[in-house]
Amino acid sequence: MKRALVWLGLAAACAWSVAPFAWQVLTSLKPQAELERLPPLLPAALTLAHYEAIFAGHPFGRLILNSVVVAAGTAVLALALGALAGFALAKLRPPGRSAVLAGVVAMSMLPPIATVSPLFLMVGAAGLRDALAGLVLVYTAFALPLAVWLMTQFFRGIPDELYVAARVDGCSAAGAFAKVMLPLAVPGLTATGLLVFILAWNEFMYALTLTSSVAARTVPVGIALFPGLHEVPWGEIAAGAVVATAPVVLLAIAFQRRVLEGLTAGAVKG
Amino acid sequence: MSRARAHREAWPLVAPAGLVLVVVAAVPMLYVVWLSLHDRTVFRPPTFAGLGNYARLAADARFWNALGNTLYFTVVSVALELLLGLAIALLLARAGRLRAAAYGVMLLPWAVPTVVSARMWEWIYNAELGVLNYLAGARINWLGDPLLALHAAIAMDVWKATPFVALLLLAALQGIPRDLYRAAAVDGAGPWTTFRRVTLPLLLPVMLVAVVFRTIDALRVFDAIYVLTGGGPANGTETLSIYAYKILFQTLDFGYGSALAVVVLAVTAVAAAAYARALRGGAE
Amino acid sequence: MAEVRLERLSKRFGALAVAEELSLAIADGELFTFLGPSGCGKSTLLHIVAGVEPPSSGRVWIGGRDVTDAPPQRRDVAMVFQSYALYPHLDVAGNLAFPLRNRGVTGGELRAEVERVAATLGLGPLLGKRPRELSGGQRQRVALGRALIRRPAAFLMDEPLSNLDAALRLEIREEIKRVHQAHAITTLYVTHDQEEALALSDRVAVLKDGRIQQCDPPGELYARPADTFVARFVGSPPMNLVPATALAGHAALAARLAGRDPDAVTVGLRPQQVEVHATARPGAQPLEVALVEPAGADTWIIGGLRGNRLQGKLAPGERLAPGARGGFTFAADAVHLFDAASGRRLD
Numbered sequence: 001m002k003r004a005l006v007w008l009g010l011a012a013a014c015a016w017s018v019a020p021f022a023w024q025v026l027t028s029l030k031p032q033a034e035l036e037r038l039p040p041l042l043p044a045a046l047t048l049a050h051y052e053a054i055f056a057g058h059p060f061g062r063l064i065l066n067s068v069v070v071a072a073g074t075a076v077l078a079l080a081l082g083a084l085a086g087f088a089l090a091k092l093r094p095p096g097r098s099a100v101l102a103g104v105v106a107m108s109m110l111p112p113i114a115t116v117s118p119l120f121l122m123v124g125a126a127g128l129r130d131a132l133a134g135l136v137l138v139y140t141a142f143a144l145p146l147a148v149w150l151m152t153q154f155f156r157g158i159p160d161e162l163y164v165a166a167r168v169d170g171c172s173a174a175g176a177f178a179k180v181m182l183p184l185a186v187p188g189l190t191a192t193g194l195l196v197f198i199l200a201w202n203e204f205m206y207a208l209t210l211t212s213s214v215a216a217r218t219v220p221v222g223i224a225l226f227p228g229l230h231e232v233p234w235g236e237i238a239a240g241a242v243v244a245t246a247p248v249v250l251l252a253i254a255f256q257r258r259v260l261e262g263l264t265a266g267a268v269k270g
Numbered sequence: 271m272s273r274a275r276a277h278r279e280a281w282p283l284v285a286p287a288g289l290v291l292v293v294v295a296a297v298p299m300l301y302v303v304w305l306s307l308h309d310r311t312v313f314r315p316p317t318f319a320g321l322g323n324y325a326r327l328a329a330d331a332r333f334w335n336a337l338g339n340t341l342y343f344t345v346v347s348v349a350l351e352l353l354l355g356l357a358i359a360l361l362l363a364r365a366g367r368l369r370a371a372a373y374g375v376m377l378l379p380w381a382v383p384t385v386v387s388a389r390m391w392e393w394i395y396n397a398e399l400g401v402l403n404y405l406a407g408a409r410i411n412w413l414g415d416p417l418l419a420l421h422a423a424i425a426m427d428v429w430k431a432t433p434f435v436a437l438l439l440l441a442a443l444q445g446i447p448r449d450l451y452r453a454a455a456v457d458g459a460g461p462w463t464t465f466r467r468v469t470l471p472l473l474l475p476v477m478l479v480a481v482v483f484r485t486i487d488a489l490r491v492f493d494a495i496y497v498l499t500g501g502g503p504a505n506g507t508e509t510l511s512i513y514a515y516k517i518l519f520q521t522l523d524f525g526y527g528s529a530l531a532v533v534v535l536a537v538t539a540v541a542a543a544a545y546a547r548a549l550r551g552g553a554e
Numbered sequence: 555m556a557e558v559r560l561e562r563l564s565k566r567f568g569a570l571a572v573a574e575e576l577s578l579a580i581a582d583g584e585l586f587t588f589l590g591p592s593g594c595g596k597s598t599l600l601h602i603v604a605g606v607e608p609p610s611s612g613r614v615w616i617g618g619r620d621v622t623d624a625p626p627q628r629r630d631v632a633m634v635f636q637s638y639a640l641y642p643h644l645d646v647a648g649n650l651a652f653p654l655r656n657r658g659v660t661g662g663e664l665r666a667e668v669e670r671v672a673a674t675l676g677l678g679p680l681l682g683k684r685p686r687e688l689s690g691g692q693r694q695r696v697a698l699g700r701a702l703i704r705r706p707a708a709f710l711m712d713e714p715l716s717n718l719d720a721a722l723r724l725e726i727r728e729e730i731k732r733v734h735q736a737h738a739i740t741t742l743y744v745t746h747d748q749e750e751a752l753a754l755s756d757r758v759a760v761l762k763d764g765r766i767q768q769c770d771p772p773g774e775l776y777a778r779p780a781d782t783f784v785a786r787f788v789g790s791p792p793m794n795l796v797p798a799t800a801l802a803g804h805a806a807l808a809a810r811l812a813g814r815d816p817d818a819v820t821v822g823l824r825p826q827q828v829e830v831h832a833t834a835r836p837g838a839q840p841l842e843v844a845l846v847e848p849a850g851a852d853t854w855i856i857g858g859l860r861g862n863r864l865q866g867k868l869a870p871g872e873r874l875a876p877g878a879r880g881g882f883t884f885a886a887d888a889v890h891l892f893d894a895a896s897g898r899r900l901d
Contacts, residue, residue, distance in 0.1 A: 009361045010368060014375045017433060020390045021378060023401055027393060035399070081287040094280035100288075102546075107295055109542045111490035113511040114535040117305060117518050117528055118298035141294030144287055161639035164606045167626035168633045168710075169700070170656030173279040175627075179652075183643045202383035204493040209519065220385040224497045234393055241386045252381040253374050260373065260437060279625075 021245075028238035035235050050239035059214045060240060063222040067201055068247075069132055070218060074139040074200040075193045078147040081140070083189060086151025087177050091163045101152065108145035112205045120209050130216045138206050143196045150195070150262055154188025155181065191262030194255050198248050219244045299535070305528035312522045323529035333530065335505055336513040339420060340537075343509060344488035347427045351484055352477065354428065355435030362436065363443045376433040384430065388497035391426040395498075416506020419499050423507050426494060431487070435480045442476035443469070475549075482545040489538050510534045556582050556617045556707035556740045558603065563612035564764075565598055571764040572598045576612070578759065578769065583738040589751040589787070590761035596744040600710045603742060605629050617707045627656070632701035636713040638693040640685040646672075646696050647681040653704045671699045675729070691722045698733065709741040715750060727754065748788045752776065760784045778890075782897035785822045785890060791854065794823045796862040797894065805837050806886040810901075814891070819900065822890035828866030830855040830882045832874050838881030841866075843874050855880065 027035065028050050030043040054060040089097045119138060120129075128134030158181060166176035182189075204220045211217045223244055226237050252259055306323055310316040327333050358376070362369055379387070394402050395412040403409055412422045446469065454464045492511040495501065501508035501516065511534055518527030558580040565573040572595030580586040588596045601607035603614055605626035613622045621629045632653070633639075640649050650668045659667070672678050675695045685693055694714060701709055714730070715723045731754055734741055745751055751758045752772040759769040760783070768780035779785035779793070786792045798816040801807050807821065830841060841864060845856040853868040857880070866882050874880050891900040 006361055006364045007368065009357075010365055010372055013358050013361065013436075014372055016429070017376055017379050020387075020394060020429070021382075023394065024390045037399070041401070041404070081290060084283040085287040088280040088283035092280035092283070094277055094284075097280075100284065104291075106542060107291060109486045109538055110295060110299070111511065111531075111534045111538050113490065113492060113514050114302055114531045115295060115298035116515070117524055117531060118301035119294070120519075121524075122298065122301070137290075138294055141290050144291055148287055159637060159639065161635045161637055162641065164601065164604065164626075165633060165635065165639040165641075165700075166652075167606055168604050168629075168631060169653040169704075170627045172625065172627060174283075175656070177283075180641055180643075198381060202385075204383070204385050204496075205515070220383045220493075223383070223389055224385050226389075234396075234399070237389055238393065241389055244386050245382050248381045248383070249378060252377045256374055256377055259377065260441075 024238050024241055027234060028242050030235065032235055050233075050235040051243070053233075053236050054240050054243065057236075058222070058240075060219075060222065060243065062214055063217055063219045064243070066132060066216060067219040070135045070139060071197045071200040073132070073136040074143055075197040077136065077140045078143040078196045079151075079189060079193050082144060082147025082151045082192065083182070083185065084177075085148045086153075087155050087181055087185075088173075089148075090152045090155035091158075091160065091176075091181065092173060101149070104145045104148050108149070112142070116205055116209050119206070123210055129210060130212045132216050134210055135207060135216065135218070138210065139200045139203060142203065142206070143199050146199065147192050147196055150192045151185070151188060154185055154192070157188075158184050187258060187261065190255065191258040194251060194259055195262045198252065198259075201248050302528045302531055302535070305524055306532045308525045310523075310525040310528075316525070319525060323526050326526060327529055327533065332505060332508075332513065333510075333533075336508050336510045337533075339505075339507060340489060340491070340509040340511075343420065343424055343427070343491065344485055346421075347424045347431070347488050348481060348484045350424070350428045351432050351435045352481060354432045355439055355480065356473075356477075358432065358436035359439035359443055362440050373437070376436060379430045379432075380434050382430070384493040385497050387426065387430050388494045391422070391429075392498055395422055413499055414503055416502075416504050419503060419507045423495050423498055426498065427488065427491065430494070431484060435484065438476060438480050439473060442473050446472050478545070478548060482541070485541050485545075486538055489541060490534060510537070557615075558586075558617075558708055558740055558742065559615035560603075561613040561615065563599075563602065563614065564610045565595070565602060565607075566610045573602075573609070573612075574764040576764075576766060578766070580740060580742065580757075582740055584756045585734050585741040585743060585754055587743040587745060587751040587755040587758045588761055589745060589748060589758050591787075592746045594761055595764060596746075596761060597712050600633070600712050600742060600744055603708075604631055604633055604710055630704075630707040631710055632704055632706040632708075633710045633712065634694075634697050634701050634714045636716045638685070638690075638697045638717070640693055640696055640700075642685055645682055645684050646677060646688070649685070649696055650677075650681075650699050650703055653700060657704075667703055671703045674702070674733075675699050690718050691726060694718065694726050695729065698729065702733065702737070705737075705739075707740065709739050711741060711743045713745050715745070715747070723750075730754065749790060752788070760787060778899070779822070780899050782820060782822070782892050785892070789824060791825045791865055793890070794825060794828065794864050794866075795820050795892070796823075796859060796864060797821070798891075800860045800862045801839065804839055804884075806884055807889060809886055810889045810891060814900070818894050820892040820894045820897070822892060823864075823884055823888055825854065825865040826867060827888035828864065828882050828884050829869050830857070830866040830872075830874065830880050831869045832872045832878070832880050835881055835883055838883050841880050841882045843876055843878045843880055846874060846876060 026043070029046040031045060031047045031049065034043050088094065089101060123129050123134045123138070162180055162184070163176055166180040171179060202220060204224065207218045207221045208224070211221065223237070223240050226233070226240060307318065307320060308316045309319040309322065362372055365372055392413070394400050397403060397409065397411045397414065402412065410418070413419045450468050451464060454468050459467065490511055491509055492515065495507050495509055496512055499507045501512040510530065514527050514530035514534060517523050517530060560576050560578045563573050563576040588599055590596050598607060602609050605621065605624060609622070613620055615621065616629055616631065641652065644652065647668055650671055651664055654664055654667055672681060675698060677695055677699060680688065680692060685696070688696065697714070715726055718726060727750060743754065752775070755772055757769060757771050758775055760767045760775070762783050768775060768784045775784065775788050779788060782795055786795065798807070798811060798819040798821050801821055802816070811819065831838065839859065841857040841859055843855055843857045847854040847856065854865055855868050855874055856863065856865045858864070864882065868874060892898060893900055
């Protein structure tokens, strides 16, 4: 009896999570005529017209490319810098590291609105406005606190003795990092890389502010700026939403174990 | 000394990350405070204004409206996320084989870009063609009434963030040693007592972490509301971040807008400091 | 010359002192053990000698060189860990080769060295396996091999046997002793197991709260412990410590006590040297039997002597039950005398 209740509750929770998506996917496949009235809920026929429209009528393909470049670039950069710093803080344990970690955590709580106006001015002055490089740089700083925190936790999980052994066996600190620590940190690197990618892909405010044309615009901004002048093209918005979400959702599901590790690392151990 | 060697080896590895953070995060933070002390619009060259912007802020009814909206949004959504997240975590803990599948499904709302989520819900809340009105058999203008719209926004945020809270709490639940439950059962504790005396106290540190993450995210909310309602109707859903953004990039008043941004920063900092104190006092 | 010298070494973690002004000279080829209770910081001492932990003050000399400021890779020491610390992502051959690779040894010469060390420790058939495929004893052998392959100036062994079960422990202990005798490399060994320390070492330093209570060859440590801490820590079962007044009237004791105030003296008697009997013996003192512990050839009797706990060996052929009254005797030369207040040895 209790079993049934638990499964019922879970089914409800899952339905609640999935239903808006399902509706959105359905909407994206409904012919335009059927979109203008409700009922019926389910379409008589399915169409891919909206998907065609967003790639033909809007430069959606370009937006996706931009997002991929920016998110991947941010992930690579944040991982590189974050892994180095995380290793140093976790294994080399310099004096002052708790202050640094506290500072890192504090930085992660920064509201984007606080830095968006100075960055708008600074990025403009540096000639990086409406450029992917500018976004990557800003996003890296945005993601670094998370990356440093996670990598510090993951390196803490690797036994100290392996580091000591590598040093005694003749490695310098950097050598021990490259030859022993890094290979063993691959799960942590994957989890962190995924989280940073998803974070960068989903970011909106900086992208809205620091880009002005399709040259550098990313998918979230494209989705937000969608409506035409007269009627709202719900079908196309739905198609855009599905396309915008698919990569991150696929990544999250394919690597869900890693993602969960990343989400709970440190937060549970405190 | 060897202490010096520790410094020499470690800090060069931390420096690159530190440099990026200083240039792209710390400097702008100082810069925004600097901007807030000036009168700076596109019409005139910037002049020093001292605390003038802050005085204006204190007398600005729209600011107080935005502050009120933000605080209400934060308190209600975080409370709901915590309760629902706990309930779902407890369910997941007993799920057995279903758990893996449930994980994947529950990650979806978290993975979705906030902007996309807002558009999805915008469509659901649509007065004529939205599926919510269809299922409820009503013609409620969810996004057209200020109070309704605020709650619609809260519901959307709860939908998006609850899974994250649930998964966090689930990880903590799974970390509680089984033997504690066995000992409680042997000592004659019923399910509610066990929950209150064993589970809840051990979950408290992680619940605190979840509350802090969610509070800070809710205080600085922007993306979802910007796309869902743009801050309307009648500024009913206008939060601090949205108001600040509009002042900055629509009226191009960088001085006043920065002052508003500094307020958001301060509110977030206060919440973070309260967290630090609570964590030090409560958990350890 | 691979002498290791510690000069006024101190290490403090906040208020906790792990080493206080430690000065020691460990001779070339000596197997020197730091013995002490768990958690007293012995591993930290090894880390300081290895160079991965800086001392709060003091200096470290290896082979006549002041290495206090040198990084670990330039100190020419090898380390063997309690948890083996084998590189999980490398196979056995890769683990053995790692230290030599870091010194630029490659190709045929590298292969030859790996095979040489593998042969010494019987690791030949395991060369292609990963650490997780090996048993505890095999892993520890690989760890030994990795340390040996460089022919370092000194070995640092951090409780290498603690993770092994009892039978394996003896086997690897023999291996370590054999390796030490064959190569005569200066070895600093750390353990909390006093039996291990006595069996392996040339000299043992007993540590308490960061200070050396006694530093002597095992025989000395056992026969003439410098204070009550060492007396109870070394030797199993632990030495009995009773106030001299409780043993009043014991002829063997009276002679030793000559001229001392019994109230100020604690008497130490090793259980092996206390004989307990059921039948009456001349000069025996009464003992109320509390527990009887059979231990193979011997039987231990634990009982009360005027409110003090006393343990002794049951005389052959006799039998005693808990609750009975027996008697015990000991020889005059079995008596150790300690100052009641400070615990230090009195003779």
